Amino acid sequence: MKPSYADVETAARRIASHAHVTPVLRSHSLDALAGCAIAFKCENFQRVGAFKFRGACNAVWALSDDAARRGVATHSSGNHGAALALAAQTRGIAAHVVVPEGAVAAKVAAIRNYGATLRVCAPTLAARDEAAARITRESGATLVHPFTDPNVIAGQGTVALELLRETGELDALIAPIGGGGLIGGSAITAKGIFPEIHIFAAEPEGAADAFESMRRGERVTDIVPNTICDGLRATFGQVNFELLREYDVQVLPVSDAETIAAMRLIFERMKIVVEPSSAVVLAAILRHRDHFAGRRVGAILSGGNVDLDAMPWRS
Amino acid sequence: MKPSYADVETAARRIASHAHVTPVLRSHSLDALAGCAIAFKCENFQRVGAFKFRGACNAVWALSDDAARRGVATHSSGNHGAALALAAQTRGIAAHVVVPEGAVAAKVAAIRNYGATLRVCAPTLAARDEAAARITRESGATLVHPFTDPNVIAGQGTVALELLRETGELDALIAPIGGGGLIGGSAITAKGIFPEIHIFAAEPEGAADAFESMRRGERVTDIVPNTICDGLRATFGQVNFELLREYDVQVLPVSDAETIAAMRLIFERMKIVVEPSSAVVLAAILRHRDHFAGRRVGAILSGGNVDLDAMPWRS
Numbered sequence: 001m002k003p004s005y006a007d008v009e010t011a012a013r014r015i016a017s018h019a020h021v022t023p024v025l026r027s028h029s030l031d032a033l034a035g036c037a038i039a040f041k042c043e044n045f046q047r048v049g050a051f052k053f054r055g056a057c058n059a060v061w062a063l064s065d066d067a068a069r070r071g072v073a074t075h076s077s078g079n080h081g082a083a084l085a086l087a088a089q090t091r092g093i094a095a096h097v098v099v100p101e102g103a104v105a106a107k108v109a110a111i112r113n114y115g116a117t118l119r120v121c122a123p124t125l126a127a128r129d130e131a132a133a134r135i136t137r138e139s140g141a142t143l144v145h146p147f148t149d150p151n152v153i154a155g156q157g158t159v160a161l162e163l164l165r166e167t168g169e170l171d172a173l174i175a176p177i178g179g180g181g182l183i184g185g186s187a188i189t190a191k192g193i194f195p196e197i198h199i200f201a202a203e204p205e206g207a208a209d210a211f212e213s214m215r216r217g218e219r220v221t222d223i224v225p226n227t228i229c230d231g232l233r234a235t236f237g238q239v240n241f242e243l244l245r246e247y248d249v250q251v252l253p254v255s256d257a258e259t260i261a262a263m264r265l266i267f268e269r270m271k272i273v274v275e276p277s278s279a280v281v282l283a284a285i286l287r288h289r290d291h292f293a294g295r296r297v298g299a300i301l302s303g304g305n306v307d308l309d310a311m312p313w314r315s
Numbered sequence: 316m317k318p319s320y321a322d323v324e325t326a327a328r329r330i331a332s333h334a335h336v337t338p339v340l341r342s343h344s345l346d347a348l349a350g351c352a353i354a355f356k357c358e359n360f361q362r363v364g365a366f367k368f369r370g371a372c373n374a375v376w377a378l379s380d381d382a383a384r385r386g387v388a389t390h391s392s393g394n395h396g397a398a399l400a401l402a403a404q405t406r407g408i409a410a411h412v413v414v415p416e417g418a419v420a421a422k423v424a425a426i427r428n429y430g431a432t433l434r435v436c437a438p439t440l441a442a443r444d445e446a447a448a449r450i451t452r453e454s455g456a457t458l459v460h461p462f463t464d465p466n467v468i469a470g471q472g473t474v475a476l477e478l479l480r481e482t483g484e485l486d487a488l489i490a491p492i493g494g495g496g497l498i499g500g501s502a503i504t505a506k507g508i509f510p511e512i513h514i515f516a517a518e519p520e521g522a523a524d525a526f527e528s529m530r531r532g533e534r535v536t537d538i539v540p541n542t543i544c545d546g547l548r549a550t551f552g553q554v555n556f557e558l559l560r561e562y563d564v565q566v567l568p569v570s571d572a573e574t575i576a577a578m579r580l581i582f583e584r585m586k587i588v589v590e591p592s593s594a595v596v597l598a599a600i601l602r603h604r605d606h607f608a609g610r611r612v613g614a615i616l617s618g619g620n621v622d623l624d625a626m627p628w629r630s
Contacts, residue, residue: 023338025360044586045340264623271359271588271619304586308579311626 002239002246003150005192008157008185011058015155018057018090022046022159024166029269034285036292039170041163044274044304048114050231051159051182051302052083052146058155059144060087068093070140075128077103078231079303080146085114096141098131100124106307147179148237157185163298164193171295176280176302177201177210177251178232180240186300187247199249200291202284204229204256209236211251214244228256228312231277231303252291258283260312266301275306317554317561318465320507323472323500326373330470333372333405337361337474339481344584349600351607354485356478359589359619363429365546366474366497366617367398367461373470374459375402383408385455390443392418393546394618395461400429411456413446415439421622462494463552472500478613479508486610489596491617492516492525492566493547495555501615502562514564515606517599519544519571524551526566529559543571543627546592546618567606569598575627577601581616590621 022045031037043051060072071094074084081097088095095116099108100123112118121131136143144152159182160173173190177183183201190197203210206227212220219241225233244251254262256276263279266272278301285292285299337360346352358366375387386409389399396412403410410431414423415438427433436446451458459467474497475488488505492498498516505512518525521542527535534556540548559566569577571591578594581587593616600607600614 049586267588267623271364273582273586273588308582308626308628311623313623 001150002243003154003157003185003188005188007150007154008161008189008192011054011151011154012158012161014061015054015057015158018087019054019158020046021162024163025270025272027269030265030282033265034292035289036285036295036297038285038297038299039163039167040270041159041298041300042272043159043300043302044272044278046303048079048083048086049303049305050079050083051156051300052079053086054158055149055152055155055181056080056083056087056144057090059149059151060084060091060093062151063142067142070142071095072144073132073135073139073141074098074144074146075132076146077107079305081111081116082107082114084144085111085116089115094141096135096139098128098135100128147181147234148239153181153185153239155185156182157189159300160186160189160298163300164190167298169194169296170197170298172198172200172292173298174200174202174281174284175300176232176277177203177236178277179234180210180236180244182300182302183249184240184243187243187249191247199247200284201244201249201251202280203251203253204232204259204280205253206256207233208253210244211253213241214251229259229277229280231275232280252284252288254280254283254287258287262286264313273304273306274301275303276312278302278304316465317558318469318472318500318503320503322465322469323476323504323507326369326466326469327473327476329376330369330372330473334369335361336477339478340585340587342584345580345597348580349607350604351600351610351612353600353612353614354478354482355585356474356613356615357587358474358615358617359587359593361618363394363398363401364618364620365394365398366471366615367394368401369473370464370467370470370496371395371398371402371459372405374464374466375399375406375408377466378457382457385457386410387459388447388450388454388456389413389459389461390447391461392422394620396426396431397422397429399459400426400431404430409456411450411454413443413450415443462496462549463554468496468500468503468554470500471497472504474615475501475504475613478615479505482613484509484611485512485613487513487515487607488613489515489517489599490615491547491592491595492518492551493592494549495525495551495559497615497617498564499555499558502558502564506562514562515599516559516564516566517595518566518568519547519574519595520568521571522548523568525559526568528556529566544574544592544595546590547595567599567603569595569602573598573602579628588619588621589616590618591627593617593619
């Protein structure tokens, strides 16, 4: 089920008292470098450090009281798990998060700190789905998928809604693509407000399932991701693929080296902390210059949860 | 000559079309950790990446047309040199910056990029003063001292002016202390608006000339600085000492280890890039908790020009 622009507006009202309105920042020096005028929407300042809180919060608050009482569940070892845990906390309900054995300890600790019940499973897709299915069967919890759930997609759309309400009309909007929840919500929203706007998705070359899917005209699901962008390794969802086609989203690939250079530029010039999965948008603007030259561009910086002990330019 | 609160208001009007109004950010998680409510004034987002642009800009635009035509000069291998160079550029006049041999190449390059004429001298105080004196003698340029110049102090006061206009009344204000330009301007301004406010200065233990001066009641000038805070190594000025006494500023020492831990907290929790010389304010709030418990605190994050190749927690 695909959400509509009206669903995004509903989501914005639903999450308003829980999510931050994040700042829109500009940099003269990055504009000069890129040859266009970029408005950066800074979701690294969002709660949980990433836009993921919006979709999770919308999904949690869209539940009936009866369903909410039975809690929510998901599988994620990253930002979505932490986001759903905090969203559940805002409604005072239980969250169950299935985490694979061997997940990053700091991320697992964050999920636990937000009050979720952790379920550890073997690190396979089958074990993960089995564990999630068992939780929902036993507890009656509602499964909230990280990027195919329509309430999640509508919630992520509120990023673009805030951005475009602040900037006014833009020529182009670019967001990172992993599973496709953020770019899907962004496309619905931006085209709903400004039908002429061009939508771009920035994708690591090492996890180019969206690029390949658009090129072949059918969803590609067999790519094994190999990229520094830990937030963009998920396999692109079916509803997300349909949204990209419907809204004519163009996928722009970038190398990890380009992403790391862009991330460093953002630290140096903008003085903000972003994760590699965010920096892909600047990398794409700098590499695919012709698409952006002289234009008014919105760029979504999706999050700031980076390992400060392992800055990528120190490798 | 000591500037007044009226001088700060004049400075604010003078630099308004050149300097950024920087954001005030808050962090629930840092508030919980510190046990008080902190409004962080983020001068890391200022032009040149530090508050220094304000004072330099005010000094440059306070000149008569006749004096301006002959340019400005200073000695600084750090943020003030770059700030004066950019400020001179905004008025289309010459800037001469005396830099010691062996100064950090990246900082020297930044000063040059802003269009200043560099004069390299031997790395001694005598050579530096001699070089600066020769420039002003030969060119007629006006010397703009980094922290004793009254226009510089008044310009730095505009940080506190913006902060307090945004937050309303606060119980305490804390800023870093090096030469004393920022804290001097902050004290004049904050006491001018809210006479009951308490002013604190955060100082590295390894460069505790202000702390020692206040303790002994006379200015101490023989301390050899040894601290990671490269922006706070200057020897405290005489007029700055007088301002600290006049406004009853309390100096709070912090160790470099505390500063590094605080800097990491700011990166992780606030997702912004600050330099060690900024992080001292959070380090002081966390160490000297009793001064701040339960209070409304303004904290000035002075700049974000950090060497990304050498993050201090990686040593």
